[in-house]
Amino acid sequence: MAKIVPFKAVRPTRDKVSLVTSRSYDEYSPAELASQLDFNPFSFLHVLNPAYVNTQKIGLEKRFKLVAQKYNDFKDEFFLVKEERPVFFIYEIQTKNHHFTGIIAGTSIEDYQNNIIKRHEDTLQYRVELFKDYLHQTRFNTEPVLMTYPDDADLARWIDQKKQLPSLYEFSTTKREKHILWKIDQPDEMTWLEQKFASIKNLYIADGHHRSASAELLYQEDKDSGNENLNFFMSFLIAESNVKIYEYNRIIRDLNHHTKEEFLAKLSEIFKIKNKEQELWKPSKKFEFGMYLDGEFYSLKLKDTQNFTTVLESLDAQILYEKVLHPILGITDLRNDERIDYIPGKQSIINMKEIIDEGEFEVGFTLFPTDIAEIKELADHNLIMPPKSTYIDPKFRSGLVVYEI
Numbered sequence: 001m002a003k004i005v006p007f008k009a010v011r012p013t014r015d016k017v018s019l020v021t022s023r024s025y026d027e028y029s030p031a032e033l034a035s036q037l038d039f040n041p042f043s044f045l046h047v048l049n050p051a052y053v054n055t056q057k058i059g060l061e062k063r064f065k066l067v068a069q070k071y072n073d074f075k076d077e078f079f080l081v082k083e084e085r086p087v088f089f090i091y092e093i094q095t096k097n098h099h100f101t102g103i104i105a106g107t108s109i110e111d112y113q114n115n116i117i118k119r120h121e122d123t124l125q126y127r128v129e130l131f132k133d134y135l136h137q138t139r140f141n142t143e144p145v146l147m148t149y150p151d152d153a154d155l156a157r158w159i160d161q162k163k164q165l166p167s168l169y170e171f172s173t174t175k176r177e178k179h180i181l182w183k184i185d186q187p188d189e190m191t192w193l194e195q196k197f198a199s200i201k202n203l204y205i206a207d208g209h210h211r212s213a214s215a216e217l218l219y220q221e222d223k224d225s226g227n228e229n230l231n232f233f234m235s236f237l238i239a240e241s242n243v244k245i246y247e248y249n250r251i252i253r254d255l256n257h258h259t260k261e262e263f264l265a266k267l268s269e270i271f272k273i274k275n276k277e278q279e280l281w282k283p284s285k286k287f288e289f290g291m292y293l294d295g296e297f298y299s300l301k302l303k304d305t306q307n308f309t310t311v312l313e314s315l316d317a318q319i320l321y322e323k324v325l326h327p328i329l330g331i332t333d334l335r336n337d338e339r340i341d342y343i344p345g346k347q348s349i350i351n352m353k354e355i356i357d358e359g360e361f362e363v364g365f366t367l368f369p370t371d372i373a374e375i376k377e378l379a380d381h382n383l384i385m386p387p388k389s390t391y392i393d394p395k396f397r398s399g400l401v402v403y404e405i
Contacts, residue, residue, distance in 0.1 A: 011083075104237075240376075
């Protein structure tokens with residue numbers, strides 16, 4: 001059964017929270033990043049990239065030490081404060097179209113090792129080791145692993161009751177999102193929450209496979225140190241019906257020496273093809289794919305949907321790879337082949353059209369999003385999704401809550 005624990009979180013002071021917290025570092029364009037670093041001295045981006053002007057001139061070990069130093073500077077200047085005792089948090093993100101609410105807690109390395117915490121994505125060992133080294137040098141993490149738990153009526157009611165209480169923070173961002181944080185620090189409430197999760201059989205990683213693997217690797221290397229914080233890693237736990245899963249669409253640079261006519265002929269052996277011309281068409285159900293080629297949109301509907309023996313084989317991203325990307329377009333390595341790139345499905349299809357019209361890419365495919373049931377079935381059978389199969393919201397604010405190691 002799942003084990004969660006409260007922890008002594010570090011967080012911004014109430015008056016500076018909207019200035020300190022930031023989007024994930026890699027979500028900023030170079031111009032946005034420079035603007036934040038030049039004009040906002042409180043931004044947590046200063047911690048994440050303390051030597052941004054000289055990033056290419058210093059080694060990783062020195063860079064990580066500078067991160068740790070800048071983090072401690074933020075604490076020394078009281079931009080960040082530490083809880084006096086372990087607590088949980090309830091965190092809500094309100095966007096134009098969705099409200100996401102979950103619990104911030106420590107989750108167990110032992111549960112991760114014993115497959116109580118289940119995963120559905122593969123990891124790259126170099127990225128796992130890189131982030132492990134980062135954690136070892138900086139001794140903190142501010143990006144929780146996003147996990148889902150089965151919908152639970154009692155837990156939902158409890159969260160709704162806690163949300164009626166005064167919040168710790170409530171602030172808006174330039175992306176027109178509203179963020180609200182409540183602290184759960186009463187012993188009886190924390191005990192109830194721990195016991196509630198102890199009745200849950202499994203948690204499922206939605207986003208953060210590399211972060212959880214890095215935490216486990218750091219635990220393996222440093223477990224004899226006696227540091228109990230290594231036994232857990234920070235997670236944002238959210239009901240499975242409350243996550244929003246988007247597809248990742250694919251764009252490919254060329255047709256692998258096929259003419260347009262040859263390519264369409266090969267596709268017609270697998271799909272029922274309909275030319276949608278200038279209609280911005282996207283698939284509306286499983287086994288449908290959209291395509292943009294030579295200035296026109298197409299619908300592709302899989303002819304044979306019966307001969308699948310596993311959930312992985314029936315996954316749309318896997319079908320596209322097995323039927324088109326690999327045998328026809330010659331793409332074998334979905335992670336590293338420079339001929340393919342990915343666009344999150346939350347972006348407009350017009351964005352894909354514009355990229356292809358510019359001429360660097362020749363064809364694009366849109367997919368229908370995977371649902372949470374498929375993700376759970378994959379994880380339950382220890383199956384791994386193809387790279388870039390899902391883009392999952394919500395996204396956590398860096399610097400909002402920090403877990404120290």
